[in-house]
Amino acid sequence: MSKSSPQSLIELMQRAEAMAGVTLADIAQEHNVSVPANLKRDKGWVGQLIEHELGALAGSKPEQDFVHLGVELKTIPIDISGKPLETTFVTVAPLTDIHGLTWENSVVYHKLQRVLWIPVxxxxxxxxxxxxxxxxxxxTPSDEEMRLLRQDWEEIMELIALGQVDKVTxxxxxxxxxxxxxxxxxxxxxxxxPDGTIQFSNPRGFYLKIAFTQGILQQAFV
Structure with missing residues (x-):
């Protein structure tokens, strides 16, 4: 059972700070949710549990988790040294109907305006x-961080527009x-x-690289 959505940024941060040091089992018990034996089949379980605890609204919608507060929620698994253990999913990438799409009206730009990181x-x-x-x-991304994000997004989207999606690694x-x-x-x-017609490819998603999210955490906590 999800909690009601926080009505202010202060309330959201109070909820997030109250979770610090708490185990996932404690939160799962509060929501009457069973803890999986492993995350192979339940890869999104941790994120969904945190969403329930904080009262996130968006779910899988292409908008911020707390759109009324202008905040996206991201849980990030870390090792003992605080280094992220995996890349961070941002959103599904559009592979068609992208004519006229700009960085400023992209979902990536919208979601990364302000992010609440929850290390686990x-x-x-x-x-x-x-x-x-x-x-x-x-x-909130710095000007330089935003510049790097925009640069990568524009380069990748140009390759998609040119029909080169299967060559992007x-x-x-x-x-x-x-x-x-x-x-x-x-x-x-x-x-x-490649010839501008419709083909079929595997769905793609935009992800933040580990070195980037590691830098974000280090700046805040070191």
Whole structure:
């Protein structure tokens, strides 16, 4: 059972700060949710649990989790040194109908205007229920961070527009990357082909690279 949505930024941060040091099992018990044995089949479980606790509204919609507060929520698994253990999913990438799409009206730009980062212990040696939540961080990109994000987004979107989506790898981009986003490689969606006609490709998503999110955490907590 999700909590009601916070009515102010102060209330949201109070809820987030109250979670610091608490285990996932404690929060799961509060919501009458069972803790999975592993996250292979429940990859989004931790994020969904945090969403319930904080009263996030968006779910899978292409908008900020707390759109009335202008805040996106991101849980981030970290190791004992505080380093993120994986890239951070931002949103599904548009592969068709992108004529006229600009950085300023993209979902990536909208979602990353202000992010509430919730670090969570993510090392596999720690049972899921015993993993603790860390200190929250409310982050607004600096001018330089926004410049890097925009640069990567525009370069990747240009390749998509030119029908080169299947040639884009995770190595493209300095801080933002494009990767397959589907449960199986058999799942296909429409995309722009090299000759401008519609072809079929695996769905893609935009992800923040580990080095970028590590920098965000280090600036805040070191």
């Amino acid at each position: 212990q993510g090392e596999r040696s720690i049972p899921i229920g015993e993993r603790r939540i860390g200190t929250p961080l409310l982050w 995770a190595r493209h981009g300095e801080v933002l990357q494009l990767r397959p986003k589907a449960a199986s490689s058999k799942i296909l969606t429409q995309s722009i082909g």
